[in-house]
Amino acid sequence: MAVKDTILPISEMSYPFPRCDRTEFYVTKHTTLTSVPDSTLYSMFNRNNVKEMPRDNRARFFIDRDGFLFRYILDFLRDKQLSLPDHFPEKERLLREAEYFQLGDLVKLLTPKVTKQSSLNDEGCQSDIEDSSQSSDLVRTAALDKKSGFITIGYRGSYTMVRDNQADAKFRRVARIMVCGRIALAKEVFGDTLNESRDPDRPPEKYTSRFYLKFTYLEQAFDRLSEAGFHMVACNSTGTAAFVNQYRDDKIWSSYTEYIFYSKFASALSILYTAQLPMQEEVLVASGYLVFYIAKCIGLLGSVK
Incomplete structure (x- = not known):
């Protein structure tokens, strides 16, 4: 002053x-x-x-x-x-x-x-x-x-339908694994493997449905969720196929699947975020500022x- x-x-x-x-x-x-x-x-x-x-x-x-x-x-x-x-x-x-x-x-x-x-x-x-x-x-x-917190994992997968003598060519294809839920929970579970480019600059207490993972292995995502204390509580899937008159060997069956995971423990990151609030207020007051309505x-x- x-x-x-x-x-x-x-x-x-x-x-x-x-x-x-x-x-x-x-x-x-x-x-x-x-x-x-x-x-x-x-x-x-x-x-x-x-x-x-x-x-x-x-x-x-x-x-x-x-x-x-x-x-x-x-x-x-x-x-x-x-x-x-x-x-x-x-x-x-x-x-x-x-x-x-x-x-x-x-x-x-x-x-x-x-x-x-x-x-x-x-x-x-x-x-x-x-x-x-x-x-x-x-x-x-x-x-x-x-x-408690929920995280939803969604992906669009497909299988290539081929002749019976080429059954070994039927592999699962996952284009992208999407992550929906509270940002603080998602970041704690997936860390640097989480791609935030579609919904950047969001505070940790917000929710998003636009994050996705940098890898495409479902089991890797499941392992991370399990290690963080999450359990799957529900799942759903919808599928579509090519029309019969359009069928060719290179046509694919595709589906969209979601897995819903639940954790009864508050995330460590969120607890840390809350614990820092009194310290931030003290710094503001020490700098000569007050919190006003x-x-x-x-x-x-x-x-x-």
Whole structure:
């Protein structure tokens, strides 16, 4: 926080200072707020306009915007760089705040991130929809870690139908083994053999149906699940064959099969993830940050010359 050398004089207000139970307060330099010419904040804190802004008896300015997201606006004004937490869910709202404050460079940095997040959310039929806030994510993580876990293994297989004198040529063909379930459980069981390219950058408490294995041996997948304490509880299969009038020696029978595995133990990775949360909170507090609820008003302390 900046040391207040001089506070701007309090002007007479034409309307009372708004009250809000969840107001957030920030302290910064006047040069930081006016570091981007032609921005909304530059206009607000221009020497000709600052006297017209509402303030309380402690010389704190009031701006009716999103108090939680303003910290990222302020960080950008300090060094002109964008730094967001991993899996930050409020990129679109932060983009709207950047547009309101007329910060063109920040808008350019956020636009690709919002586009990427929107494209991932559009695949809701394959993956669950992102939660609206980080706080709800943490609550769900704590609840999920106490429950048992399911993993579904699916594959499309085929057999080549050949003449009887070539029976030894009938081999099982597996094109790809798909993995569905909670990401933390899947990663613990399959580790580096899990291909995440179809559903990247997902937090461990989320679910997916778009992962697949880098190998194509079913028994290898079963061994890994068994070693991790999973047991098969159900399976199903559907099959199709070529039409009779289309039958040829090279035609194949194909099927899609799913195996559902269940473990009654919470994953070690999930327990580790939960155990790290208090440590993360301590680091944040030690760095001078506090965890706030999202507020709709901000109080800016008197600026420094």
